[in-house]
Amino acid sequence: MLRLCLALFLLIPTPVFAYHVPTQAPSNLTLTVDYENGTVKADWDASDQMEDYPAERYAIGFGLSDEVSLPYGIATGNVGDSNALNTEFTFTASYLNAVFNEAHGLFHAAIRSDNDTNASYSEWTPTVSITIQNKPASVTLSSYDMNREDGIKFEWAASTNGFVSASTYKMYYKLSNASEWTLEGQQSNTDYVLAWDNLTDDTYDFMLSACGSENDCNDSNTLTVDVVTYVAPTTTTSTTTTTTLPPKVEEVYVAPPPPPPPPTPEEIIVDVKVEGVDKTYTQADVNDGTIERDQERIDNEKEYGCFMTNAQIERGDCDIPEPIEEDIKDDIIKEEVVVEEIKEDVEVIIPEDDVDVLDPPKEEVFKDEVVEFEEPLIEFEIIEFDLEDIASEIVVEIPVQDEIKEEIVDEKVEEDVQEVLDEPIQEIIEEDIDREILEAPIKEPVELTEEEVAVEVAEVQEIVEDIVVEEATVEEVVEVLEQVNDIGVQNLDQATEEVQQVVQAVVEEAIADVAELTEEQVEVVAEVLQVEAEDVAIIAESVKDDEVIAEAVEEYVARAVENTDVENYTLADVVTEISYESFIENPIETFVDFDDLGDITIANIGDDMTQDQKEKAQEVVVPVILTRIASMAAFIFRRS
Amino acid sequence: MFKQLGKWIVEAIKETLNLSWTLVGLVIATLTLTGSAQQVTGLATIITLGIWLLTISFRK
Numbered sequence: 001m002l003r004l005c006l007a008l009f010l011l012i013p014t015p016v017f018a019y020h021v022p023t024q025a026p027s028n029l030t031l032t033v034d035y036e037n038g039t040v041k042a043d044w045d046a047s048d049q050m051e052d053y054p055a056e057r058y059a060i061g062f063g064l065s066d067e068v069s070l071p072y073g074i075a076t077g078n079v080g081d082s083n084a085l086n087t088e089f090t091f092t093a094s095y096l097n098a099v100f101n102e103a104h105g106l107f108h109a110a111i112r113s114d115n116d117t118n119a120s121y122s123e124w125t126p127t128v129s130i131t132i133q134n135k136p137a138s139v140t141l142s143s144y145d146m147n148r149e150d151g152i153k154f155e156w157a158a159s160t161n162g163f164v165s166a167s168t169y170k171m172y173y174k175l176s177n178a179s180e181w182t183l184e185g186q187q188s189n190t191d192y193v194l195a196w197d198n199l200t201d202d203t204y205d206f207m208l209s210a211c212g213s214e215n216d217c218n219d220s221n222t223l224t225v226d227v228v229t230y231v232a233p234t235t236t237t238s239t240t241t242t243t244t245l246p247p248k249v250e251e252v253y254v255a256p257p258p259p260p261p262p263p264t265p266e267e268i269i270v271d272v273k274v275e276g277v278d279k280t281y282t283q284a285d286v287n288d289g290t291i292e293r294d295q296e297r298i299d300n301e302k303e304y305g306c307f308m309t310n311a312q313i314e315r316g317d318c319d320i321p322e323p324i325e326e327d328i329k330d331d332i333i334k335e336e337v338v339v340e341e342i343k344e345d346v347e348v349i350i351p352e353d354d355v356d357v358l359d360p361p362k363e364e365v366f367k368d369e370v371v372e373f374e375e376p377l378i379e380f381e382i383i384e385f386d387l388e389d390i391a392s393e394i395v396v397e398i399p400v401q402d403e404i405k406e407e408i409v410d411e412k413v414e415e416d417v418q419e420v421l422d423e424p425i426q427e428i429i430e431e432d433i434d435r436e437i438l439e440a441p442i443k444e445p446v447e448l449t450e451e452e453v454a455v456e457v458a459e460v461q462e463i464v465e466d467i468v469v470e471e472a473t474v475e476e477v478v479e480v481l482e483q484v485n486d487i488g489v490q491n492l493d494q495a496t497e498e499v500q501q502v503v504q505a506v507v508e509e510a511i512a513d514v515a516e517l518t519e520e521q522v523e524v525v526a527e528v529l530q531v532e533a534e535d536v537a538i539i540a541e542s543v544k545d546d547e548v549i550a551e552a553v554e555e556y557v558a559r560a561v562e563n564t565d566v567e568n569y570t571l572a573d574v575v576t577e578i579s580y581e582s583f584i585e586n587p588i589e590t591f592v593d594f595d596d597l598g599d600i601t602i603a604n605i606g607d608d609m610t611q612d613q614k615e616k617a618q619e620v621v622v623p624v625i626l627t628r629i630a631s632m633a634a635f636i637f638r639r640s
Numbered sequence: 641m642f643k644q645l646g647k648w649i650v651e652a653i654k655e656t657l658n659l660s661w662t663l664v665g666l667v668i669a670t671l672t673l674t675g676s677a678q679q680v681t682g683l684a685t686i687i688t689l690g691i692w693l694l695t696i697s698f699r700k
Contacts, residue, residue: 542675549674579671579678591670591682600676608675617672624665631661 022052025122026087026111031130033107035218036137038093038162042109044125046087053120055113057084061124062091062109064100068127070110072099074451079116093163096132098455101462103163104134104212135216137162139169141208141223149230151195154223158190159210162218166210170217176203176224199227456487457494464502472506474513478521480506485527489560490569504557511553514540529556530570535610539571542608548578572613652693663689 024047032041042060049055056079061070077084096103108129113122136159145153159166171185171192185192194206204227209217293309301307306318313320460483467476484492484503492500510517510525514536517525526533542549552574559577563569583590606614656663663685670681 546675575674576672579674583667583671591686593679593682597679597683600680604676605680606675606677609673609677613672613674617669617677620665620672621669624662624669627665628662 021122022118023055023113023115023120023122024048024051025113025125026055026058027125029109029111029125029128031107031109031128033130033132035133035135035162038103038137040091040096040107040130040132041088042091042111042128043088044111046085047113053115053118055085055122056115056117057081058087058089059112059114059121060089060109061112061127062107064096064102064105064107064132066106068108068129070108070124070127072451072454075114075449095455096163098458098462101458104132104214106130107132132163133216134164134212134214135162135218136160136164136166136210136212138218139166139208139210139220141206141220144206144223144225146225146228146230148193149232151193151197151230152199152225152227153191153193154206154208155191156208156220159218164212167213168211170209170211172207172209173198174205176205181207196229199229201228203227453487453491453494456483457491457499459483460487460492460503461495461499464499464506467502467506472509474516474521477506477510477513478517478524481510481524481528485524489528489530489557490564490566492557493561493564500557500561504554507557508553511536511540511543530568530612531572532611535612538608538610546608548582549575551578570612572610572616575613576616648696651696655693655696656689659689659692 026044026046029042029044032043033039034041042062044058046055058076059073060075061073063069063071074089075084076086076089091107093103096107106129108127110124110127112124115121139156139159141154141156143155145155154171156169166188168186168188169190169192170183171194172181172183173194174181182198184194184198192208204225206223206225208220210220211217296309297307300310300313300318304313304318304320306313306320308318312318460480463480463483467480472480480503489503492503495503507525507528510521510528514522514525519533522536523533526536529536529539531539539549539553543553544550552571555578556571556574559574560569563573566573579590609617666681666685670678670685673681
């Protein structure tokens, strides 16, 4: 009996013993793939928080590979954050793409409870895996147009929200009462015309599959349409209206008439005599101010000799001559020319859609005229009236061309700037700015989490893959360096060796082309090398005649990666390392390399050193001198 | 002559050993410098050491 009790005691787990685990692992981890939004949601259950050190946040290990592995980790948040104890985490397609450079495959995840306060961490949950297919989000099929000769046209929005964008779309259709789908279209456009040959007047179901590059497809909704095959619309002649019906009258479906066009502006046609020449205007011309502008042109031509509108005159397009007798002759000549131009325009009918154009090119207007006469012009009562009466009665909003608007805006801005510059308050503003700059806190280097570094490294990798260093433009080089700066050169240890080599080559390229770089681009290069911007030019110059610095630049990235743990590792450190190695190899040469002694003057000693190099040298030289002085003093003191 | 030269060599070695820490510091300083500063420092170190060793008897 005693042994039985002992056996039961050992076999039956009691919750009390579970709580002896300092931090319990979560449970019931599940992964759910959402192809519509391109997300993978990890969901788990928290422990009952009764253990010694309950979870303060959760760590999620994840990976995307055929074999189960969790090379990356991310946390639900920092301890105390509102979301730190969330029991779900969503991986987006963009995040997976950034980390893995792809967003499909076998995805693995496991969760761990973390109690950072007591440095207590649970075991990982069993790894859960799920397959993310290379499948785009489905599309919504809702828009179609049967009023076409060639077939029924479907249009849809491109599928871009999922893990991958759709590369092809497949159109399926079937009679609603049938079960088998028929595949008809397969193309990359976001519209498709299914020819009438495939359809009869019946009820059909249509469905569209959005497919990825590996032919994993996601089906759209089923769109049911009562198909009515297209029949050519009625045709009309200029004098009589005749409806042409097809032979099978009983099967004819007359397509719904197109929406009525906006009310035609050609309600009236106005003949006006300008300078003794007939000119024809429509109601549209009256409405949009064409008549008024023409009137302005005529008036201004008379007054200034420029066949221009008031707006053009005010803008200064017309060189208004001084009222002296000699110029009068020129005015007369211009007037004659303009009158001839008007005569050329005698038969011009300004097109009805001429709304915004101040000075429509005459040739284009002539083309419109030809088009206009292809259909019989419906003429209304022709009214003879005085142009000036119309112009004064009708309020017309004169459209202003964009160019004119921009000029007006520019002028205003310039005026404003001038006013500001003239005001004495500017000095006060500058002083404030200076103070703000001085008081601005020194930018602390941002420390990235492992996950953020992984993402940034993936971004670097992505850019580097596309670049050919020898053919790279300055912009491409700087783009790579900017990306490297985001994580810091030393964090490139997480990138592949190939990526490091490309980045190294890019750095060398940047130094070689430093003369072509802008100030901002030089700053980017300086940030990579951890030197001041003005030192980049010094380095570029030194590389040409100093083997040590040239080698340092060549090996900078590799050595920075090797010294990931060294804080504030800069190009100066690489230079010192290489100098030391060179000294070990050949001590005499290092000290007796006096090639350019003739060029050295007292004033320029140290000018070819970067600021960082000077600081590091000071850190060594000054203590050496001080130590020597102290030892001499001690020696003298002892002897006395 | 040879005896005096040998004696000087011994003295020079002794003096150089006395300067060991200083020389180490100067070597490190020279290796930390680049360009003209490195050349000047290296040259100055060698010249000064030479003068120092050549003037042993004078300084005594």
